[in-house]
Amino acid sequence: MFGYYIKLALKSLKRNPILSLLMITAIALGIGASMTTITVNYLMSADPIPHKSDQLFHIQVDSWDPNNAFNDDEEALPNQLTWTDATNFTLAKKALRQSAMGMSGAIIEPKGDDAKPFEASIRLAYTDFFGMFDVPFIFGSPWDTSSDTNREQVVVLSKRTNESIFGGENSVGKTIVIAGRSFQVVGVIDDWQPMPKFYDVNNGAFNETEELFMPFTLKEELELPNWGNNNCWKSPDGEGYKAFLQSECINTQMWVDLPNETAKAEYMDFLNNYVMEQKELGRFPRPIKNRLSNVMQWMERQEVVEEDAKMMMWLSFMFLLVCLLNTIGLLLAKFTGKSAEIGLRLAVGASKSDLFKQHLVETAMIGLLGGIAGIGFALLGLQGIKSLYGDFVDDLATLDVSMVLVALAIALLSSIAAGLYPTWRACNIAPASQLKSQ
Amino acid sequence: MSNTQTSTSINWEIGPIFRAMLRNKVGAILIALQIAVTMTIIVNSVYIIVERSKEMQRDSGIDNANSFSLTSVGFAENYNVPISVEEDMNALRSLPGIVDAIQINAVPNSGSGWSMGLKTQPGVEHDGVGTAVYMVDEHGINALDVEIIAGENFAPTDIGMRVVGQVKWPAKTILTKAMAENLFPEIPYASVVGKSVYINDTEPMIVVGIIDKLQAPWVGWNNLENVMLSPERMDFKGSRYFIRTEPGQRDTIMKQVEELLANSNKGRLIQGMRSIEETRERSYRGHTAMIKILSTVMVILTIVTALGIVGLASFSVNQRKKQIGTRRALGASQLAIVRYFMIENFLISSIGVTLGAALTIGLNMILVNTFGLDRIDWFYIPIGMLVLWIVGQCAVFGPARKTANIPPALATRTV
Numbered sequence: 094m095f096g097y098y099i100k101l102a103l104k105s106l107k108r109n110p111i112l113s114l115l116m117i118t119a120i121a122l123g124i125g126a127s128m129t130t131i132t133v134n135y136l137m138s139a140d141p142i143p144h145k146s147d148q149l150f151h152i153q154v155d156s157w158d159p160n161n162a163f164n165d166d167e168e169a170l171p172n173q174l175t176w177t178d179a180t181n182f183t184l185a186k187k188a189l190r191q192s193a194m195g196m197s198g199a200i201i202e203p204k205g206d207d208a209k210p211f212e213a214s215i216r217l218a219y220t221d222f223f224g225m226f227d228v229p230f231i232f233g234s235p236w237d238t239s240s241d242t243n244r245e246q247v248v249v250l251s252k253r254t255n256e257s258i259f260g261g262e263n264s265v266g267k268t269i270v271i272a273g274r275s276f277q278v279v280g281v282i283d284d285w286q287p288m289p290k291f292y293d294v295n296n297g298a299f300n301e302t303e304e305l306f307m308p309f310t311l312k313e314e315l316e317l318p319n320w321g322n323n324n325c326w327k328s329p330d331g332e333g334y335k336a337f338l339q340s341e342c343i344n345t346q347m348w349v350d351l352p353n354e355t356a357k358a359e360y361m362d363f364l365n366n367y368v369m370e371q372k373e374l375g376r377f378p379r380p381i382k383n384r385l386s387n388v389m390q391w392m393e394r395q396e397v398v399e400e401d402a403k404m405m406m407w408l409s410f411m412f413l414l415v416c417l418l419n420t421i422g423l424l425l426a427k428f429t430g431k432s433a434e435i436g437l438r439l440a441v442g443a444s445k446s447d448l449f450k451q452h453l454v455e456t457a458m459i460g461l462l463g464g465i466a467g468i469g470f471a472l473l474g475l476q477g478i479k480s481l482y483g484d485f486v487d488d489l490a491t492l493d494v495s496m497v498l499v500a501l502a503i504a505l506l507s508s509i510a511a512g513l514y515p516t517w518r519a520c521n522i523a524p525a526s527q528l529k530s531q
Numbered sequence: 532m533s534n535t536q537t538s539t540s541i542n543w544e545i546g547p548i549f550r551a552m553l554r555n556k557v558g559a560i561l562i563a564l565q566i567a568v569t570m571t572i573i574v575n576s577v578y579i580i581v582e583r584s585k586e587m588q589r590d591s592g593i594d595n596a597n598s599f600s601l602t603s604v605g606f607a608e609n610y611n612v613p614i615s616v617e618e619d620m621n622a623l624r625s626l627p628g629i630v631d632a633i634q635i636n637a638v639p640n641s642g643s644g645w646s647m648g649l650k651t652q653p654g655v656e657h658d659g660v661g662t663a664v665y666m667v668d669e670h671g672i673n674a675l676d677v678e679i680i681a682g683e684n685f686a687p688t689d690i691g692m693r694v695v696g697q698v699k700w701p702a703k704t705i706l707t708k709a710m711a712e713n714l715f716p717e718i719p720y721a722s723v724v725g726k727s728v729y730i731n732d733t734e735p736m737i738v739v740g741i742i743d744k745l746q747a748p749w750v751g752w753n754n755l756e757n758v759m760l761s762p763e764r765m766d767f768k769g770s771r772y773f774i775r776t777e778p779g780q781r782d783t784i785m786k787q788v789e790e791l792l793a794n795s796n797k798g799r800l801i802q803g804m805r806s807i808e809e810t811r812e813r814s815y816r817g818h819t820a821m822i823k824i825l826s827t828v829m830v831i832l833t834i835v836t837a838l839g840i841v842g843l844a845s846f847s848v849n850q851r852k853k854q855i856g857t858r859r860a861l862g863a864s865q866l867a868i869v870r871y872f873m874i875e876n877f878l879i880s881s882i883g884v885t886l887g888a889a890l891t892i893g894l895n896m897i898l899v900n901t902f903g904l905d906r907i908d909w910f911y912i913p914i915g916m917l918v919l920w921i922v923g924q925c926a927v928f929g930p931a932r933k934t935a936n937i938p939p940a941l942a943t944r945t946v
Contacts, residue, residue, distance in 0.1 A: 112842060112846075115838055115839075115842050118835075119835055119838075119839070122831055122835060126828065126831075159655075160655060160656065199606075200604060200606035200800060202606065210606060210800055211800070212604060212800060212802060272606070273606060273607075273608055316695070318695075318767075318768065318769070327731075327732075328698045328731040329696065329698055331698070332694075332696060332697055332698055332699070333694075333695070333696040333697075334695050334696045335696075336696055336698070337695075337696040399817075400902050400903075401817055401821055403901075403902070404579075404898065404902055405821075405824065408572060408575075408576070408825075408828065409828075411568055411571065411572050411894075412572060412828060412832060414568055415565055415568045415569050415572070415832060415835060415836060416835060418561055418564050418565040418568065418839075419565055419835055419836070419838075419839035421561055422558060422561040422562060422565070422839055422842070422843050423839065423842050423843065423846075425557060425558060425561070426558070426842065426843055426846035426847070427846070429846075429850065430846060430849070430850070477824070477827075478820070478824075481816075481819070481820035481823055481824070482816060482817070482820050483813075483816060514557070518557075
């Protein structure tokens with residue numbers, strides 16, 4: 094029977110080609126618009142490190158101004174740490190893994206006369222960074238813990254940087270000149286672009302991963318420039334770079350790996366004790382307030398999903414609603430036009446449920462076709478988003494298999510929902526009156 | 532000869548039309564709903580588009596069309612920033628076609644910069660006013676194309692040399708009119724000249740001049756025009772230059788400057804050369820994209836709704852062929868038939884746009900609460916209603932006119 098209904102549905106679609114096209118296009122447009130915005134929102138709010146996002150925690154402590162909270166919200170905590178606190182937390186080693194981190198940049202001078210110097214972004218971190226975030230390596234490995242303490246000039250390259258400097262070969266052990274100094278390459282990582290770039294959302298939640306990684310301790314040693322956000326409630330006590338580092342200015346992020354609730358509770362105790370000690374030294378003038386946020390909580394607190402994206406998504410749902418209303422109206426008209434045929438079928442013995450099934454197949458067919466065309470529109474829409482917003486959304490505007498399935502499901506469900514009333518009406522006509530007018 | 536009757540009173544037949552509509556309630560309700568939701572989306576979209584365009588059209592204060600910026604990053608060991616900047620400035624300022632050039636810490640509208648708080652009284656307990664800081668020398672006023680409307684410019688002797696990690700600030704500052712008025716709301720801006728303001732809670736700076744208008748780097752900031760100028764050059768490895776050219780010469784000059792700077796000193800890298808127009812385009816990219824997306828959505832939505840009306844009208848015409856034929860046979864004019872469908876649509880649209888007005892306000896309230904948008908201006912709503920009415924009438928006109936061509940003879944045939 095199912096096959097026969099499909100045949101009937103196709104026939105019926107062909108009978109009013111313009112009307113069918115109109116319905117399919119309407120559903121396709123609605124689905125296309127919704128899928129475009131759902132995809133962008135879905136990727137913006139994706140879990141960047143799903144297997145560990147529950148056990149990685151971003152640290153916040155309230156080291157801010159005694160007279161004012163960090164922002165207008167009295168409950169707000171500073172979104173970064175001071176260099177001093179992040180360094181102390183890392184050295185305390187109270188978590189399974191921990192790393193203070195920051196952003197910097199320097200000029201790389203490749204060897205060879207025709208090779209041009211270029212500026213590269215640097216992620217400054219402790220060696221735990223790589224293990225904690227499961228950063229994949231192609232060559233070599235993270236630097237040793239001793240490189241952190243001894244402030245050795247070692248560097249891990251991104252895949253792309255390794256390609257532009259060493260042509261993609263195994264460069265472990267080679268040296269490069271960064272910021273006028275000689276660095277030894279200890280590792281090269283594979284493509285690694287967490288989306289969002291959760292470990293530092295203050296400096297662009299969807300920015301690219303840095304081109305180089307080197308020990309955080311080199312920031313002080315080499316006086317590397319502070320790239321990225323820096324925020325002060327009071328000016329440094331004294332002049333110069335050291336005074337800036339040791340000031341109350343916040344410019345450092347800090348993540349810890351706490352595998353279970355006990356570890357988390359113990360870490361909170363550690364933070365509270367630390368702040369208490371610091372209070373005795375005259376720091377931390379505000380009431381004690383510390384916070385550990387796991388990856389998804391942190392993404393939420395930092396409002397990583399762009400407001401415009403959310404707004405677009407709600408508007409696109411309304412758009413889909415209009416398209417569905419449109420389809421309901423057209424289906425209603427169409428099925429009413431078929432009254433005579435339905436009457437005839439009822440008269441010759443078809444049951445109402447047969448007719449209901451038959452017309453449901455017809456609406457589902459419209460939905461499916463609309464959904465398929467809608468995926469086409471969504472691809473077009475995502476292409477449009479890419480061209481409008483530029484390169485940085487490349488990773489936010491790709492349709493994956495699960496999204497395609499979602500699109501088809503929404504299209505099917507919504508078209509069947511849209512078809513329910515017209516179908517019900519069509520099956521409830523009195524056959525006699527329809528036959529009379531023949 | 533008998534006089535033909537000159538005055539005919541038109542019977543609008545609203546009563547019968549309305550009663551006929553009640554017999555097909557669902558169809559009418561569907562169209563009304565569709566019109567209502569369409570209106571909700573369109574009016575709110577237009578409102579968002581207008582708001583965003585207004586933001587983009589705010590005057591930045593600088594010469595957008597004829598200015599550009601670049602960064603010079605020194606990397607050679609013997610690279611001396613103050614000397615290089617001085618040499619660069621001399622070379623740039625003497626280049627024909629360049630109006631003026633400065634070293635600056637941040638580029639207006641670029642998205643990254645420095646901010647500080649200024650107070651009118653010294654002490655941590657007083658509230659400060661946030662401001663963007665531009666560090667410029669005495670050529671700043673000319674290069675940025677701003678006008679001193681009270682007081683005076685910095686003198687060459689005022690210009691200090693800022694080093695990395697420096698805490699101290701120079702003795703003088705120039706404020707924008709907006710900043711002066713925010714700090715001292717009760718006195719005219721011209722009288723702010725000569726007053727002391729306090730930076731870092733206690734460090735005094737004397738206001739020597741007021742400029743008309745200059746925007747901060749962050750286009751999304753509420754106090755976009757809170758700006759102070761600080762008389763300084765910077766001894767930083769990475770130096771930003773801001774260059775203003777004679778009208779129309781920007782693009783040629785940009786090429787010349789790139790070559791000039793790259794060749795004059797091999798110990799540094801010239802990068803990020805970008806016209807202010809491009810800088811602004813990047814900063815406002817989100818706005819531009821939103822405007823384009825919403826415009827597309829509006830057009831498609833209007834077409835979908837209009838086609839929906841056409842489709843439904845065509846169908847009801849087909850269904851009522853016999854009835855229309857009968858009316859024609861009984862003497863109804865073609866006009867009367869067209870009028871019937873137009874009025875029917877008008878009635879449905881009226882319900883739709885009335886509901887649409889309520890939904891529009893509702894959605895706007897949600898947008899205000901959730902996304903911090905401003906309240907919609909009242910006049911958007913009647914305009915939106917009018918537009919949807921017109922769309923409805925246009926959409927139904929085609930099928931209605933076809934109806935009128937139905938021959939009266941049809942009534943006598945069985946369909």
